[in-house]
Amino acid sequence: MVIFFILSVLALVFQTPFTIFLLIFGQIAIWVFNHYRNKDHIKSIKNTAKQETKVANVRADEAYDNLVKLINAIPSPLVYINQKGDFEVSNQYFNSLIKVDAESVYDIDIDTVIRQTLLDAFLNERQFVKQLNYRGIDFQVLSIPLMVEGNRYNGCMLIFQDITRVLEGEKMQKRFIADASHELRTPIASIKGMIEIMNRSNFNDEETRTEFNLQIEKEANRLEHMVEDLLLQSRLKSKQVYLEKTRFNLKQFFDSIVYEKRQALYHAKIETIINCPEDLVVYADQFRLTQVFTNLINNAINYAPDGTIEITAIDNKDRVIIEFKDNGMGIKEEMIPHIFERFYRGEGDRSREKGGSGLGLAISKSIIEAHGGSIRVESEYQKGSSFIIELKTDA
Numbered sequence: 001m002v003i004f005f006i007l008s009v010l011a012l013v014f015q016t017p018f019t020i021f022l023l024i025f026g027q028i029a030i031w032v033f034n035h036y037r038n039k040d041h042i043k044s045i046k047n048t049a050k051q052e053t054k055v056a057n058v059r060a061d062e063a064y065d066n067l068v069k070l071i072n073a074i075p076s077p078l079v080y081i082n083q084k085g086d087f088e089v090s091n092q093y094f095n096s097l098i099k100v101d102a103e104s105v106y107d108i109d110i111d112t113v114i115r116q117t118l119l120d121a122f123l124n125e126r127q128f129v130k131q132l133n134y135r136g137i138d139f140q141v142l143s144i145p146l147m148v149e150g151n152r153y154n155g156c157m158l159i160f161q162d163i164t165r166v167l168e169g170e171k172m173q174k175r176f177i178a179d180a181s182h183e184l185r186t187p188i189a190s191i192k193g194m195i196e197i198m199n200r201s202n203f204n205d206e207e208t209r210t211e212f213n214l215q216i217e218k219e220a221n222r223l224e225h226m227v228e229d230l231l232l233q234s235r236l237k238s239k240q241v242y243l244e245k246t247r248f249n250l251k252q253f254f255d256s257i258v259y260e261k262r263q264a265l266y267h268a269k270i271e272t273i274i275n276c277p278e279d280l281v282v283y284a285d286q287f288r289l290t291q292v293f294t295n296l297i298n299n300a301i302n303y304a305p306d307g308t309i310e311i312t313a314i315d316n317k318d319r320v321i322i323e324f325k326d327n328g329m330g331i332k333e334e335m336i337p338h339i340f341e342r343f344y345r346g347e348g349d350r351s352r353e354k355g356g357s358g359l360g361l362a363i364s365k366s367i368i369e370a371h372g373g374s375i376r377v378e379s380e381y382q383k384g385s386s387f388i389i390e391l392k393t394d395a
């Protein structure tokens with residue numbers, strides 16, 4: 001630039017053909033220089049832009065992959081419906097929910113229940129939460145409309161949450177409250193009735209008074225046991241019971257329980273056989289396990305009199321398998337899935353007659369499960385029942 005300036009000054013001052021030539025030549029040289037410099041510059045800008053686009057594309061691909069991974073990790077059917085009604089993003093659970101290979105809310109191959117919900121969410125552009133039952137599953141559907149700048153509707157997102165178990169739990173809880181209040185109300189009503197009669201001014205029957213007093217004591221004891229049993233079971237279920245585990249000999253344990261119950265067993269004309277290796281040791285809370293086997297013996301006394309109980313224990317590596325078998329009245333097939341439920345009593349009210357409240361097996365199950373073990377039943381109506389318990393032999 002400086003040279004060009006000097007040349008220009010010289011050309012203007014001297015105005016010779018040589019200086020004028022120099023001036024023209026200099027201008028051409030500068031133009032050529034600038035042209036190539038700009039070309040290189042543009043080229044480098046182009047390259048940089050290309051590289052940046054490439055990086056941006058890679059980033060966009062990564063972000064999309066992450067989004068797909070994320071929505072597939074959500075264990076509920078999820079879909080984003082764009083403003084045209086197309087399923088723009090959806091996870092595998094949504095695809096298996098609608099079953100068909102559909103691409104938009106208008107596809108008539110989608111089952112009416114689901115399609116109606118999708119259309120409702122898409123067309124009404126409003127947020128809602130609703131419940132629906134589809135193929136035996138209870139769903140809670142949440143629809144969220146998506147808005148862009150200017151409050152413009154940009155489609156909606158739907159998530160289908162499986163709430164079958166929650167509803168099941170609610171139903172069970174309601175049933176439990178109904179059963180528990182019924183069971184508690186019965187002895188309370190009978191106590192109140194007897195007290196009312198005894199409080200009448202003209203009541204002077206001493207024999208009935210003695211009888212009523214005994215009956216009231218019996219009902220009060222039943223109530224007390226029931227409340228204790230319920231509390232114990234709920235504490236066991238919420239792991240609030242501390243198990244005092246010790247190592248003890250199983251054969252001696254069975255012998256002592258049968259000895260404790262010898263009178264009741266004798267009256268029920270039940271013979272007991274114990275098949276247990278002499279040296280078999282378990283690690284458990286002996287007091288709680290006594291509750292389990294006392295329940296099983298009480299049941300045998302009530303539902304399998306005039307028969308035989310056979311208790312067999314087998315050492316199976318780190319587990320012990322105990323079979324408690326009777327040859328009594330057995331359990332009807334349709335009753336089997338329910339006998340470990342709270343307050344469930346078999347037909348004929350035989351256990352009610354015996355003062356049972358249907359909590360024995362529910363508590364036994366909770367005790368065994370609190371030990372990390374399992375209990376199940378196999379039974380044939382009119383032939384007998386087998387309760388099979390598995391317990392860990394070690395800690």
Ligand SMILES: Nc1ncnc2c1ncn2[C@@H]1O[C@H](COP(=O)(O)OP(=O)(O)OP(=O)(O)O)[C@@H](O)[C@H]1O
Nearest residue numbers: 299303330339345346351356357358359360361362
């Ligand atoms: N060994 C058995 N043989 C036949 N039926 C049985 C036997 N054990 C249990 N059942 C059936 O299962 C039901 C539930 O038993 P569970 O021990 O839980 O309650 P319960 O004996 O009726 O009352 P509770 O034990 O609270 O005094 C019983 O009412 C009975 O119908």
Ligand SMILES: [Mg+2]
Nearest residue numbers: 299356360361
């Ligand atoms: Mg019982």
